[in-house]
Amino acid sequence: MTDQTVTAASADFVAKQRKYLAPGVATYYDTPIVMSHGAGCYLYASDGTKYLDFFGGILTVSVGHAHPRVNRAVIDQIQKLTHVSTLYVTTPMVELAQRLAEITPGDLAVSFFTSSGTEANETAIAMARMATGAYEVVALRHSYSGRSALAATLTGQAGWRLGMHGTPGVVHAMNAYCYRCPFGKTPDRCGLECAKDMEETLRTSTSGRVAAVIAEPIQGVGGFITPPDAYFQEIAETVRKYGGLFIADEVQTGFGRTGRAFGIEHSGVQPDLMTFAKGLANGHPIGATIATPAVAAAYTKPTISTFGGNPVSMRAALTTLDVIAEENLTENARVQGQRLREGLEELQRRYPMIGDVRGKGLMQGMEFVRADKEPAPDLVAKFAEYTRQNGLLIGKGGLYGNTVRIAPAMNVSAAQVQEALEQMAEALARMTAEEPELARLSAD
Numbered sequence: 001m002t003d004q005t006v007t008a009a010s011a012d013f014v015a016k017q018r019k020y021l022a023p024g025v026a027t028y029y030d031t032p033i034v035m036s037h038g039a040g041c042y043l044y045a046s047d048g049t050k051y052l053d054f055f056g057g058i059l060t061v062s063v064g065h066a067h068p069r070v071n072r073a074v075i076d077q078i079q080k081l082t083h084v085s086t087l088y089v090t091t092p093m094v095e096l097a098q099r100l101a102e103i104t105p106g107d108l109a110v111s112f113f114t115s116s117g118t119e120a121n122e123t124a125i126a127m128a129r130m131a132t133g134a135y136e137v138v139a140l141r142h143s144y145s146g147r148s149a150l151a152a153t154l155t156g157q158a159g160w161r162l163g164m165h166g167t168p169g170v171v172h173a174m175n176a177y178c179y180r181c182p183f184g185k186t187p188d189r190c191g192l193e194c195a196k197d198m199e200e201t202l203r204t205s206t207s208g209r210v211a212a213v214i215a216e217p218i219q220g221v222g223g224f225i226t227p228p229d230a231y232f233q234e235i236a237e238t239v240r241k242y243g244g245l246f247i248a249d250e251v252q253t254g255f256g257r258t259g260r261a262f263g264i265e266h267s268g269v270q271p272d273l274m275t276f277a278k279g280l281a282n283g284h285p286i287g288a289t290i291a292t293p294a295v296a297a298a299y300t301k302p303t304i305s306t307f308g309g310n311p312v313s314m315r316a317a318l319t320t321l322d323v324i325a326e327e328n329l330t331e332n333a334r335v336q337g338q339r340l341r342e343g344l345e346e347l348q349r350r351y352p353m354i355g356d357v358r359g360k361g362l363m364q365g366m367e368f369v370r371a372d373k374e375p376a377p378d379l380v381a382k383f384a385e386y387t388r389q390n391g392l393l394i395g396k397g398g399l400y401g402n403t404v405r406i407a408p409a410m411n412v413s414a415a416q417v418q419e420a421l422e423q424m425a426e427a428l429a430r431m432t433a434e435e436p437e438l439a440r441l442s443a444d
Contacts, residue, residue, distance in 0.1 A: 010034040010046050028396075029388055038065025041409050041416055043393065051388070054408045054420050055395035059220065059252045059363070062279030063323045064409040070282050073319040077312050084311075086113075086304060092314030099321060100290050103261060106270030110296035113309035114287035117251035117277030118146025121214065123289040124273045125150060128212035128245045130298040131291075136206045138198070138213040138239065140175040142399055144221035145214065145249065154214060157399050160221065173201040173235075175219065176227030179356040179367060187228065194227075195234035202242050210244040212273070217263025220252035223398025224365030224405055226358045229267035236269045245272035245295065252363070255279050256324050256410055259334030259361030266360065279410075284316035329410040336417050337361035340406065343421035351428045353379055353438055362412065365397070366404045370437070375400035379431065379438075386427035392420055 013034050017027070027033075034046040041064055043053045056062070063070065077092065084090065097111040112123050129135055137154070139145065145154035153166035156175070174182055174194040183193040202210060213235060219225040236246040248271040253263030257279060260266055264274075272295055276288040287308065291299075307313075324330065341357065341364055348354040348366070353376065355369035368379040380402050387394055395405035408416065432438045 007047060013046075028384065028393075030385060033388075040064040040066075041412050049391075051391055051393045052408075052416060052420055052423070053393045054406050055393055056279075056407055056409050057283055058278065058395065059257065059407045060278040061283050062255060062257070062410050063282050063320055063327075063329065064411055065283075067282060067320075067323065069323055070316055070319045073315045074284065074312055077315040081311050083307070085306060086309050090309070090311050090314070092311045092318060093309040096288075096314045096317050099318065100276075100288065103321075104274060104290055105262065105265060107292040107294075108271070108274060108290045109293055111288055111290045112299070112303075112305075113314075114289070114305040115285045115307045115313075116146070116287045117249075117275065118148050118151045118287070119305060119308070120251065120275035120277055120287035120289045121145045121151050121154065121247075121249060122148055123287075124214065124247045124249075124275050124291075125154075125212065127273060127289065127291050127295055127299050128247060130301075131295040132211045132243060132245060134209045134211040134243060136169045136171065136210045138171055138173050138201060138206070138210060138244070140213075140215055140219070141172050142175050142177060142219050142222035142225055143172075143214075143216060143249075144219070155221075157222065159399075171201060171205040173198050173213070175215075175222075175225060176231040177225050178228070179358070180373070192228070192230060192234055195231045195238075198235045198238045199241075202238065206242075208242060210239065210242055212245040212247050213239040214247040214249055216249045216251070217253045217266065218258065218359060218363055220405075221397050223367065223400075223403030224359045224363060226360060226365075232264060232267040232269045236271075247271060247273045247275065249275050251275055251277045252279075255321065256330030256333050257361055257363050257407070258359075259330065259337050261330060263360070280320065281313050281316040282320040284313045286313045286317055324410065327411060332412075333361040333410045336408075336412050336414060337364065339414060340364055340417050340421070343417070344406075344424075347421070347425060347428060350425075351432060351438075353428075353431070359406075362407055362410055364406045366406070367398065368402045368404065375402040377401035380404055382431055383424075383427055386430055387423055390423040390426055392423040394424075 036046045043051045101109040139154040141156040143156040145151040152161045153170045156172045174197040176194045248264040254276050273291045344357045356367040368376040397403045397405045
């Protein structure tokens with residue numbers, strides 16, 4: 001096909017997308033990209049344009065697009081058995097449950113499989129309520145837990161609550177958003193006021209007896225907000241003091257992404273439950289909840305997730321975990337994440353429109369601002385357009401829409417990290433040259 005034919009075909013698909021899909025299914029960029037295929041850390045548009053992918057399907061493609069080993073495992077499983085439900089025992093599901101019990105921290109040992117992070121979080125809340133006999137749950141401001149009625153209620157951002165009034169029994173405590181500390185403190189003198197507020201929340205906004213607190217080690221949709229490690233130590237201790245359990249939502253941080261096996265391991269906290277999805281199966285639909293035997297023992301009422309534990313996703317997950325372990329990708333995430341972080345901090349020094357750089361491992365965010373920390377979502381939009389033109393794909397997020405989310409596959413190379421940093425630097429230089437206000441800000 002000619003370039004004109006490809007362009008016309010892409011435009012036709014974009015028009016059909018807008019006609020036949022709900023308007024809430026948003027796309028990035030002024031001109032949406034119609035993707036054709038991917039390989040490793042690269043994506044290819046239908047017009048042949050090659051992009052370095054530094055968002056990985058929202059932190060889901062953990063070992064790269066079309067990983068040949070994962071693909072072979074999936075194809076092999078499809079040719080054997082695709083679905084029978086959990087009414088029968090399948091080897092891949094049992095093997096994955098055993099693997100999760102072996103690699104997760106503390107006494108976590110009993111799993112329930114679903115098809116998404118939303119379902120995994122729903123399951124964790126149900127388990128916690130049944131195990132404790134309490135109903136109320138504490139979530140964090142700026143959090144994101146999914147798109148069901150309960151998960152949207154747990155979500156601490158109005159824009160993601162889908163117009164729902166919410167379900168009862170959920171309150172939101174302060175999170176550790178250090179760059180915009182609600183107490184006006186700085187990390188060197190904060191005294192963890194946000195964590196101490198957890199007890200105040202429990203004493204004033206609940207009955208005093210709660211089922212659980214649920215927290216992301218790094219808030220994904222919230223804009224990669226990264227609390228101090230001691231924050232989780234304190235809130236876990238507090239919620240247990242009031243009879244509740246600690247749920248670590250590892251949907252985005254799990255399986256090596258942060259440079260440790262799980263994000264919560266940076267704090268040394270052992271959760272009572274953990275939830276997973278996204279990168280566990282390298283893009284295949286999956287959700288998982290794992291609990292301690294004592295918590296899981298109360299989860300006895302009949303329940304089923306029709307596609308949960310399906311053999312295809314289980315094989316994809318098992319092979320993805322094999323690749324992560326055998327290729328030492330957790331360590332690569334730490335090393336390349338440090339390389340990426342140092343590069344982003346250098347860009348911050350050169351371009352003060354980058355107000356904050358935060359994250360761990362290959363989960364790094366940049367918050368764009370104008371004077372006095374005014375959120376600048378317009379700068380993020382321009383930055384995304386310019387990096388796209390340079391051949392780089394990045395993500396967006398944050399309550400104010402002013403945070404860039406950067407999360408390449410965990411087998412990203414040093415050369416690819418350097419390439420991305422150069423593409424970002426070029427975009428920032430262009431933005432500064434075009435806007436006198438930013439040039440003056442850079443000179444301050």
